[in-house]
Amino acid sequence: MYKKIFFLLAILPNFIAAQNTIKGTFTPAEQFKFAFLYHVTADTSIFVDNTDISEDGSFVFNLKKNQAPGTYRIVYAQPQDEYNFDLLYNNEDIELTFDLEKGLEFITSDENKLWDSYNNSMSMIGQSLNAFYTSGGKKQRDFKKIIEILSTTQSEFEKAAEGKLVLNFITASQPYIPENLIDAKTFTENAKNNYFKHINFGNPILQNSNFLIEATLNYVFNFVDNEDKNASYITNINTVEKAIGNNPKVKKILLEILWSQFAIEENEPVANHIANAYLLDIAKTANDTELVNDLNYFKNASVGNIGPDFEIIIYDEDGEATTKKMHDLEEANNYLVVFWSTTCSHCLDEIPELHKLVETLEDSQLKVIAIALDEDRYRWKDMTYKFPEFYHVFGEGKWDNPIGDNYNVKATPSYFVLDKNKKIINKPYNVKAFEDYFKTLPQPKKEIEEGPSKKE
Structure with a gap:
């Protein structure tokens, strides 16, 4: 009696400490330094563990005994949303290899090997269907043979996945299975109409993946x-x-x-x-x-909308300042609102080019409003003297500026072409694209008797 109790006590600590692992090897080893493990949920990823990658590319995550089943993500480089892969964990040891050229392969894991096998099988059947239709797709016997394989494959994988986490994904992936021969166009239309037939958007296992x-x-x-x-x-x-x-x-x-x-x-x-x-x-x-x-x-800030309004301080020849709303300007057939910065290298290349172009135009053709998303008002002020043909606005706060926000500016330089009614009509990528687009716009008619242009 005492010997049996002693034996139970001896193995109890090992039973309590039992846990699963996720381990594997990265190739080529020298390109990998660390790995992070996350539990994927519907709206975020929860950090679980991190580990260094050994010189031979091997790594291991020791999971807690109560680690929840679900979809997990291994991140192996930055940025995280690019360098990662997902796997299913359901209280089993997982061993894998990840090769930058060959991709992900599971050595041990019933869940993940079954999911991979299902996707590979369905891909091969899809290729057979494409080949059938590409070759003309006329023989009922050949079509039925492919469809029988498709139906049998789906059924067999669902049976093999019974009781497993992966069953949720296999049943949700069930493809459209026609009963008789149909043409390729009808097949595509029916596949589209049946696409969501087996997908339950309320399934938490699918949501957390x-x-x-x-x-x-x-x-x-x-x-x-x-x-x-x-x-x-x-x-x-x-x-x-x-x-x-x-x-x-x-x-x-x-x-x-x-x-x-x-x-x-x-x-x-x-x-x-x-x-x-x-x-x-x-x-x-x-x-x-x-x-x-x-x-x-x-x-x-979309094309077709009226450009959001803002104030402009305009100086006359005597240096007198007048504050106007951009919507109240009535001096040109078109307006160009350009967002730039005194520390932006692309801006420092393009803004002088833009100013040279404006110097060749009539006043009524175009007015440029240059908004500097900046932090150094004195440096900005000094630079504005180089571009006297523009109206200048200091966008204090750089990326935290209401004018830039209202125009949804994510980078400088950013260009917005407005018509005379201040409607956004184009958002060219750079100054060259603006110049090409501007040439296509109708220009204001010149008066019959006009004095010499100030551009001459």
């Missing part, structure tokens, strides 16, 4: 009519919003990601549709003031 984000982006950007991409994007976004259903937290995250994608690409019609139709109201309900401001700043 990249799955819903990737599925949404794939849908919006892949099912597109190249003849009218923006119309397709907007239709797809509306479908996504409806598919998400009553899941406000997920809806906010996914729509904000979509808005950011189109905002970065400066696709203003689509980005503003997301904001106006959905995201602004969602952000206000969530009291997300920062997001509300970002959406409004982007919209206000």
